């Protein structure tokens with residue numbers, strides 16, 4: 649039995665729900681430039697374009713649902729005897745809709761908005777523009793997506809590091825290993841933990857994992873979780 653399972657998820661876990669990943673065929677970074685929509689600089693240059701990009705993605709959330717992989721991870725947290733934590737790079741809300749409670753959104757959340765002026769954060773599934781007014785301070789044009797852009801520091805790192813150091817099983821699901829610090833988590837965890845990669849293809853950091861399970865998350869995560877719950881891995 650593992651005492652402290654830490655799971656890192658990336659865009660690949662939400663693909664079967666109908667949300668495009670970032671890289672590879674059909675990926676978001678094929679249609680948009682990272683510099684335009686995922687940097688503070690891009691936002692300063694054209695905030696309306698950045699709002700449109702995130703409004704579209706926020707709208708998309710209304711048409712999708714958690715898939716069997718999200719549901720299996722929620723079931724693992726509920727039924728496993730040890731602690732289970734999900735750290736996600738994803739900004740969708742599919743883990744929480746599936747029932748995962750012990751969850752850290754390290755790259756922010758589509759359904760959260762932040763005021764650049766007063767620092768207030770609030771949940772919303774509405775659309776925003778440069779005309780939007782901060783409900784806390786009343787200023788116009790100061791609301792930005794609560795998303796970690798390239799060049800910004802990911803969220804919850806102070807909680808994540810001790811979790812990785814104390815993990816005895818680290819599972820990475822649906823991430824290509826392109827973006828740090830998340831891609832480096834396996835390096836920290838592998839000092840004490842067994843490390844397992846579940847992905848459609850070998851990631852850039854595949855060499856650092858003890859075990860590889862190649863396949864669609866919706867099928868292989870479910871199988872792996874069932875084995876964990878039966879004490880078979």
Ligand code: OAD
Nearest residue numbers: 658659660663669670671737822823824827847848864865
């Ligand atoms: P990527 O798009 O880079 O990688 C997704 C991975 O999921 C790829 O390796 C795919 O092969 C795999 N994959 C696709 N479909 C799958 C499926 N059905 N089952 C299992 N695996 C599947 O996405 P991330 O690694 O999550 O950051 O990207 C990391 C960060 O880069 C994102 O959080 C985002 C992006 O720029 C920010 O926006 C800050």
